[in-house]
Amino acid sequence: MRIAIFDTWVGSCWPHFCRKTYCGSEMMLKRNELQFVVLVWICMALACGSDPTSSAGDEGWNTLDQGTDGLLVPDAQLDQAETTAPCEPVFSDPEPGTFGAPCTSNADCADPFCLPSRFGSICSQSCITDCPEGFICKGIDLGSGDLTFLCVDRMETLCMPCKDSADCQAQYGGESAICLPGGEDGSFCGADCSDVPCPCGYTCSDYVAPNGLNYKQCVPDGGQCGCSQRAVELQATTECETSSQFGTCSGERYCTVSGLTNCDASFPDQETCDGIDNNCDGITDNLEAGGITCPITNDIGTCPGTPVCEDGEVLCLGEEATEEICNGLDDDCNGVTDDPFPNSDDDTMPDCIDDDDDNDGVIDPDDNCQLDPNPLQENNDGDEMGDACDPDDDNDTIFDEDDCAPFDGQVYPGNPETCDGKDNNCNGQIDEGICDDGNYCTQDLCDSGGGCTNNPRPDGTPCDDGTVCTQIDICQGGQCQGGNELNCDDGNQCTTDECNPVTGCSSINNSASCSDMNECTLNDSCLNGACLPGPTDSCNDSNVCTADSCNPATGCVNQAIGGGCSTGISQCDTGNCLGGSCVPVTGTACNDGDSCTDFDQCTTNGCSGQEKNCDVTCQQQCSGIYLGGAFCVFGGCVCAGTCINF
Template sequence: LASAELYDPADDGWAPAQPLSAARYEHAALLLDSGRVLVVGGSNGSSAQASAELYDPAEDRWIPAQSMSDARQGPTATRLDSGLILVVGGWSDGTHLASAELYDPREDTWTAAAPMSTGRYGHTATLLGDGRVLVTGGFDGLEALESAELYDPAANSWTPVQPMSAGRQRHAATLLDDGRVLVTGGAEIYWGEEEEEEEEEEREGEFASAEIYDPVSGSWAQTAPMNFGRSQHTATLLVDGRVLVAGGSAVVVESEWSGYLANAEIYDPTAGSWSDAPAMAVGRSGHTATLLPGGGVLVTGGNQGIDANAEVYDPSGASPWSEAAPMIRSHTRHTATLLADGRVLAAGGYGIDHIPIPSAEIFDPITRIWTEEAPMLAARDEHTATLLDGGQVLVAGGEGSSFIPIASAEVFDPIARTWTAAAPMITARSEHTATLLDDGRVLVAGGYGAGYIPIAGAEIFDPMTHTWTAAEPMTTARNQHTATLLDDGRVLVAGGYGVDYLSIASAEIFDPVTRSWTAVEPMIDARYMHTATLLDDGRVLVAGGYGAEYVDLSSAEVYDPATHRWTARAPMSTTRYLHTATRLLDGRVLVAGKVVTNGLSGASAEVYDGATDSWSPAGTMYSERFGHTATLLRQGKILVTGGEGPGGILASAEIYSPVLPGAPCDTDADCAGDSCVDGVCCDAPCAGACMACSAAKKGAGPDGVCGPVQAGADPDDDCAAEAAATCGANGSCDGRGACQLWAQGTPCGAASCNGVSEVVDAPLCDGLGVCAEADTRSCGDYRCVAGACLAGCTFDTQCAEAAYCAEAGGDCLPKKPVGAACALPKECLSGLCLAGVCTRDSDDDGVADHEDNCPEVPNTSQANTDGGLSAGDRLGDACDDDDDADGHPDAADNCPLIANPNQADANGDGIGDACDCASPRKADGSACDDGNACTQTDTCQNGACVGSDPFLCPQPDAAVCRVAVCERATGNCGQRYKLDRAPCPGGECI
């Protein structure tokens, strides 16, 4: 083909595009950075092509591009990190190519690249995270290859890597999110068009195996195999990191399958396991799969027997089908009977080896578990199983272990869990019908008997006597027909396979009262292996089957017992036979499965609505199947079991629920996905705090889709409020499916003071549930009080140690250094303001250091006894160890302040003669020492030393409520607190 068309995911529509300049298949197509699409190579039907062309979507036109150096069919094309396109391998004129070339879209030029180590066709090429390209497998003309090699664009070279575990071609390779490469399936031998004459067993080389390449270690590791061997399939990386594998050519099994799979499965790289996905509507291989912007996967074309079809896989889409636990054994042509307690008995049929089996098992819809029961007394398939009024199950006839019809019958007791032989039927038969009559008896009719010849005979089983009684035979011998109990108690038998080995259209009615058959108007279409379903209005819907000329049918018709007429109804969307048809609780009819014909999937299902005479899609089952059973469960769901599929006879089971997400429900059993949440069927179990499924609880979005509760709400009280100090839940949901934590910046503690003038801010929640330590900051010139920095002052004590409270304005100001102008001592760091200048007073005696004769020792009076003496010094008395400069240290001098060089002491009183007024007696006015350092003039008076001229200490600021007093021992001025209630500026001292 040369045709092209465009798909728009927004409206799910196709539009024609301009055709290519030349027809081609097995070409390569790649999206370029410019938005154009490069198409290269392929075959025109007779030879490989070297041509290339570019599609411009903006102008809907094809632009010729430079041709490759080599014509090639089935090449791979890979965009490199540089924007160049690497094209490798393929097939041309009988040669499997090893050559490679690079296309530069900017220059429209091709350049030869280093060739691979071997020619390959049907290989894969995967761009790795480091920019290299991994090429795996393929066919070299002799065998499928297990080899793999890496192309390095920087070095333009190929390097062999560890080979795969098996040679494979037409496989798939998918780059996983973690950088590894998943390789799936493929075929061991080539079975292309030129080898159509090969024996069929050569097609049994398709692999189910899968393996993973790790670019870091350069090694392969086996992972779980797929459920089906397949080649020419697709493997698409989904948005969530899983891989969807769909379709492909299947191993040919002993069945009527076309060899094209509709089945799909999903690989989970984290778990290293596979799970089933709903099957496609069409079995196909050699198709394409494209990841759409919304996360869906568009599957188009392929080898499937019909043209012009596409379908989209939606990973998040709701499906009415869900997988159930598989049966213990594989069954087809078996029976599945709803028991009185709601469980389902599956019995007999063909087993996995295509021979009749006696096994029986029971499915419990509540636990979804199968339990093995005692086997039947006889192996059988194509038998009937009828629930009797007493709750027991009558099994009759079928094909026995010798593959001939049998007459035996047996009864299963669900309470005793035993099988008991019943009287055998009068006639051995298989592919017959069994109908429970209104009076509790069972009518058995038709089937094929000895010699595989259809029979007309009928007989009735009486559960009261456990005996069979012959009934009037039908007017027409038939097998693979249908028998339907009408509302008036009669039984309609229609169609079947006749004695002339043709499908028949005849129909007849059995009247239990007269025990006779009456022919009625024949069906419009002759058919067998069809279905017949009683509708709510009493009419009977017949659908599908195998018709005249051996054509499978899609037609449907309805029989009206009131008029005895057949009326054509809307046909099904596809032909079907060996399907099932089950009336739903709402009166509609579900049709599911079929033998695959024309490539159409055996997994498709549709629902008939008698009120509108229309069919609507009902999704696809997880497995293609025919010859299966479908049983209506009490909850309105339908259990589908067994049958035949692409993998042979099946053990799998699945459940259809007509109730989709968003519909009202009371219990999980009401819903397709077994999840009833918030009173609606939900697409997921939706467990956990702050998750909901109803729009009302979520606050937005549709019913039936599990999602987070809107931020700020908590309809189910999932989030108990915790104190802000914990930074935990604040009592509402966060809008992301979890309890909302106290917001970032929420205080989770109190601020505190660190020392005098630093504050530690209150700790704050980080928004992640942690109370984070806060910063420590300075209060500057102010003090920190009760975890806060003061912002003004009245007293100096409200300021930092290196600050003072200004007299005007109430602000704390930094104290000034020595030499700065000042008005008050508190303004100075030194604490001393003299003559309007901040001065240092190291000994705190009120005398500036630069004027102090004792800078380090208090000497407020600045007394310096020897200051005027020729032998004296400039040191004040407080720091001079010889105040009188008489050569005797003060500590040992008997006259410390008056020179007494010889230390004369006439009266021996310890006071030297030079300073003793009494002995020898001195004249009044003579200098002496009265022992009080605060008197500045001491003289002898009448033989005693009298002090005078007391030193007056400078007084501190009256606002500090202190007074300076001269200390007798040292002459230093010490400060004392004023008495309470003493006046101070603007108040009283306290």
């Protein structure tokens, strides 16, 4: 095999080969010269640099996001400048025969190679590694068995109508191009953009193929493809569809100089009896698919018929409604199968034809509960009915709904309590009352042998001594001791207060003496639970020299007064009040009623006189010296002595 190198700008790395000239002749290398050619390429890569029109920037191209809908998903994170090339013409009026100029044969090109591209057939150019943007240097076999390295269009089939991905594989370029679905409008070729940017007007998107593989493909920004020159040359064709409420019809459209033709698919219509597949479902005169129905009606009901087309006429075939029987069919066509018959498990078969009425996996002849699911056939009491349907699962004569332990025959309402660790009578207590010795201060328990133990509770355990007249009751030595007796004193002196052990405090009215708390009343007494005041105390102390009054808080008040006074008792009753007493005026003549006194006058102690001096009187009567006693009797002097006369 020979390798041909055409028209390559080599540079100064191999001056003896081209001497910086545009080489116009073919240089043929035999197979044993292949290593030499490789050395030439390495030299050029190190010293010559790249063609200024090469696809710079391909490396580092961002990976697009994986879509989740299995279709085309643009990468929202890519910068617009990274996803689309500048909108500049790929070829700007190339000279005839030069690279990019239109051609119909090799003879039209300076480098005699006319190759297909998305712009139509254009003149190519030879290459070693680099080509203008959008083109790739690729070795192709032009029929001689040798590889000729030419610049070929990377995206030759981009946006070309297609039926499958095979239509998108270009003659020379366009590797990994996929036929992308476009809905009813048809399918169009994408272009691989996994390591190169898309041309202007296209976006690099993820496409998940039906086989699950992910491809990065260029798709038009507007979502629509036109007809490229290449597509027009090939009259590229795609499959299209038209749809309506009745179905979808398939057709084709292809590229012309005027653009894509309209889809030639028929318009899907309602199926009619005309010998044509109107709705495009592949069946002619399929009236049911066309939505045509026909009823069959009688006195029992209306059943749906099947419309059929025969000799251009629609016939309605089917069964008439009949009375419902238990057969698993909707005989009367009311929409309910065997509706008069019970269906315990609500499946598709009524009980009359269902061999497992409760759908528990056990057929009725072997099922201990035929209408209630009991897949494990539980039967607690071993009778003929399983637990799922037995109203008394422990056979204790109490229905489960009223039994606190429906699976224990020793526990049910009304059963006598025994020392067995169970709530035999369903009152919420276990073994209560069996060992009760009537003493709260003992712990009454059933022992392991079914007997009783009555051990004292700890001292200080609160208890109730049976009387409400004690307020703090605690256990002491297994007995309840009451303390802190209740104080029943109601503070009323007219009630008798006492405590009844059962009813507690009571207060009974009495008739005792009391005090109404008023010191000005005397002899207060109780009546109907209240203290009634007695007579009011006059507080009269019979002293004209005091002012008498009463203070309810302290009682009588006898306040001394001044001024004149008279007791009215004797002739010395007139005087002046002093210190609460009537003090007579002294010196006033009076008669003290004693005839043996003389010179009577009022003193502070009343009327008082001087005793008669009978000694003087008797001396006067004696002419001598009177010796002896003398005394007064009834106002007269009795001279009992001796008169010694001289």
